[in-house]
Amino acid sequence: MTQELTVQLAGTKREKPDQANLGFGRIFTDHMFMMDYTEGQGWHDARIVPYQPIALDPSAMVFHYGQTVFEGMKAYLTKEGRVFLFRPEKNMERLNRSNERLCIPQIDGDYAIEGLKKLIDIDREWIPTAEGTSLYVRPFIIATEPFLGVAPAKNYTFMIIMSPVGLYYKEGIAPVKILVENDFVRAVKGGTGEAKTGGNYAASLKGQEIASEKNYSQVLWLDGVERKYIEEVGSMNVFFKIDGEVITPELNGSILHGVTRDSVIQLLKHWNIPVAERRISMDEVAEAYRNGKLEEAFGTGTAAIISPIGEFLWNDEKMVLNGGKTGELSKRIYDTITSIQKGAQKDEFGWITEVPVSK
Amino acid sequence: MTQELTVQLAGTKREKPDQANLGFGRIFTDHMFMMDYTEGQGWHDARIVPYQPIALDPSAMVFHYGQTVFEGMKAYLTKEGRVFLFRPEKNMERLNRSNERLCIPQIDGDYAIEGLKKLIDIDREWIPTAEGTSLYVRPFIIATEPFLGVAPAKNYTFMIIMSPVGLYYKEGIAPVKILVENDFVRAVKGGTGEAKTGGNYAASLKGQEIASEKNYSQVLWLDGVERKYIEEVGSMNVFFKIDGEVITPELNGSILHGVTRDSVIQLLKHWNIPVAERRISMDEVAEAYRNGKLEEAFGTGTAAIISPIGEFLWNDEKMVLNGGKTGELSKRIYDTITSIQKGAQKDEFGWITEVPVSK
């Protein structure tokens, strides 16, 4: 570690929540990690402190110009009581790529992972034990300088907060219904789509709201230029199995480099299942559907790992996949990744980082 | 007023700044306006309180998903000591359009203006008196719900903070150098470009940073689809005078509906100067330049009012306008609008709202 990490423990520990009703992202652990950045001084004052509100000047730039980045990953408890992180170095790499796009100073990813391990170790009791639950980890950076000018800030705060989260699928992995969005655009080449930054999610709310009203759980985003090529599904990357081959949109500058996406591609290659990263249009998907060649489709992301797609609505065309059931491949990938994450299956890929128990 | 406005005055007033060194957006007045939104209850607890930090949970949605909107306008002190606002109803209308796009509940614009008048009245002494100075007013809304899910928040805070600002042009109105941006995109049709929301400004930082390094003060943004048509210049709308006609990009869904833009168009019509709102490409501008027909170009916005453009750099082509001097029309518009704002010229357009002195 390049700088000292101070720890201030909470005087009283809060009651742990009911594991049957964890939900997602509403309950937080007893502690959080923080460090500050000051121009000329770099990142400093790394500390673990009791979870608490933060006070900012109303002119803090984060409130005005959206200069923020964040990450999302999970910690899992194995049957043996060990704690595993899934590819945390990928999240820190991505955080730094997001930083680069948003003009936020780079962080030391290894140092942040050490801080995170320490934080998880302190709040170890918060990791839920019930089947399918985990501890969601949210690192984020906000611009704190009190200044109303449009320019990169001179001060930032990096934080990690953690939330015990429930089983994503209450009754086992189950397919979702997806609305193909024609009006709203999430991101465009030259924009910030590849970065994990607030503005992309703010831009997605309206389309998402309209989809929900129509009883679709997520939106499929098309490219912002031609409105033809598939980008992502909600906050997930997306895969299609067409005539035996698995296809996912290539990393084109406007979609997120998903950690789960990368893991799925590795798995498919390992299994000798043909997989292609390339441009794929909604026309091609619909054509395959009409010809009976669209075998499966699924989203990938940290929250659900694999989210099988049971239906697409595109203009007036409704496409029901697999009779609305979870496909075989979706299930196989889901089982494999979650088994590795929970330590039930050997990690052949070097994906797991263990959180050591402090001496 | 639909709800009561409570006022809590600051115990001690801070020292007023040196008017020669106000800068922009770093000094704030003694008070601020706040009100909160709670789902089911609507906007409530409107209050004027001493300017102070705000405390938020680290999971407050504004830190993660960029659900924010803001406005910018100015209050001016006339020679007679009256206080004028410039078209504040347009800002509140635009705030509500931004709210609509960002899934933020509508505010009562008239009520917000009443609150603002009261706030300005209380902090009246903060309006600087020196030539060319004013009080910058920043209304903004942030999503405060402590929740890590990607969905519109259930809680918001609306605030107005104010900052005395200096003369934009230290030595009189002067032209700026503009770099035409080919790689980065600020906004695209179907995105959030028409809304005044943080993500657009976050997206603009990188291009702006690169322009600054090359000694250009602002970026000219091209459309995100074809990368041909002109959108805006930095945080301003843009106008070109070509062969006697004034042209500005039409409101196409990805550019901001500038209040100054609208005022300039009204003025030009009033003066019987031909003005067109239409698509205009960078090719057309360069062609006009090469033929000696590009007579003037200028940006429009609340901060500078009129920002004459002295030079464009597009790929390797450098276009110097008017010998790098301020054009006649730019100057005439600037003088007229600033004179109306300061009460030195009659307001024939109904642009001025006076802030009354409280009894």
Ligand SMILES: Cc1ncc(COP(=O)(O)O)c(C=O)c1O
């Ligand atoms: C826009 C977007 N796309 C894709 C993903 C999936 O990425 P990952 O697999 O790293 O969670 C996420 C979620 O993190 C996301 O927010």
Ligand SMILES: Cc1ncc(COP(=O)(O)O)c(C=O)c1O
């Ligand atoms: C992106 C953008 N365009 C244009 C403008 C000009 O708008 P107005 O004239 O209302 O200040 C602004 C500033 O407010 C802006 O931020």
